[in-house]
Amino acid sequence: MPSKFVGFDNYVNLFLYDPDFLDVSKFSLGFTVVTIFMEFVIGLFSALLLYGLVRGRRLITSFLLTPYMVAPIAVGLGWRLMWDRDLGLVNIFLGIIGISKINWLAESVPAFWAIVISEVWRSTPFVTMILLAALTSLSIDIFEAAHIDGANRWQTFWKITFPLILPPLAVSLMFQTIFKLRVFDIPYILTEGGPGTSTMPYGMLIHRTYFKYFDVGKAAAISVVLLLIGIVVALIYVRISKIKQT
């Protein structure tokens, strides 16, 4: 069969007539915003906690960083065991405080949160590590000066520490945004995108469109859309690092 030039048909179909694409976009957006928010709150808090530790900082840091070393595929399967309806530790803990069993991976809202928490578990150490390195690179003199000038802890944080670690914070935020857009392993193992397409990231939609429905044109169109989103985020990152340099 000879191939035919179709202009923008693939894109028109994608945006106007494809309910899956809309579902996948919704999931990706929600997933990205929620995980990044959680990772930054927990990451910043842990970095400050670790920096404030007088004793055992190195060892505790090593332990807190271990989830980032684990292969995402192993994270997925490990957490699948944690979320299991009957064997999972999560439901067992909930049982202890009197909450009845939740079928985490089979219903769309619990499945969303299960994926979010598994991803947060794996990626937060990345944020913690960058913020801890940023804190360690700051000269203690500034904080001494702030202390002498009578700034309290809260003021020191918001007026000095936070602005100083903002550039590395922004950089790791950009990286994490891209990592969330390209997520594949963890949702694939936990839910395979289900139920329906409610927890399906872009990568899995591309995979399914191409390897299951053999629709090369549509798979390529989704790839281009994702590529454009990636370029926009990358440009924002380049902007920020330029501002940082001047």
Add this chain to the structure above:
Amino acid sequence: MMKSVTQNINPGIPTNSFSKGIVTILLVFSLLPIIWIILTSIKSEQQIFSIPPKIFVIPDFSIYKIFLGMGSNSAIPFIWNSLFIATVTTFLTVVLSSLAAYAFSRYHFKWADQLLIVMLATRLLPPVTAVVPLYLMFRYLHLLDTKFVLIIIYTAVEIPFATWLMKAFFDGIPKDLEEAAAIDGCNALQIIYKITMPLASPGIAATSIFVFILAWNEFMFAFMFTSVNVRTIPVRLAETMGEMQVYWQEMATLATVIMLPALAIGFFMQKYLVRAITAGAVK
């Protein structure tokens, strides 16, 4: 006295019983799933399904014996594929990216900055967008389901980041030594191999570790581009999910086999690894 002063100016959260409690919660949250996987891998089928869950068990290594033995269900071929691919990828990436990084760090040429930013931008793009064109291309070349295809893809994906990382390390090495060597009659290549590379060895170590772990852990490309001949250990792990059920003990055993090398490297070489991960963002 000294200690209380540092405590006061330290911008971190001070150590008290409240913060110790939070640290404990974070530690449990971080380690419990890992410990649980390892524990499940040494439980017998019956112990896995017991409610409430058993914590103290007589270790049952039967699945380890199957996977690490020589029988037909052995996981050794998959481990070997992963090890081979990750090692070759690491070697290629480090050789190519350190030479590129040296040029970026030491020579001034047209478009150098723009090139660096383009390289970083390629890392920021989701690799999954390249799956369709790469698949078509490698099918045309009859390279699907070979070790070569994964090595090529991983190397291409890792080079931009490795170059940035190595450049940061080269930038930290003073030029004076190289100039002295040049005066003593070393040529450009001799300077690189005799002076700069030995000095950059911590950077090379950091980059190698990082690239190796990423290649060892990679699942998506391995899953899509290989089928029978060169399945890697992460792909074998995904196969423990049956149509209707997960084979928990097999899953946990393979997950432990994948995790342990990466955990050991991460734990003992934390210093290098932290440098590798933070080099791009801090400074």
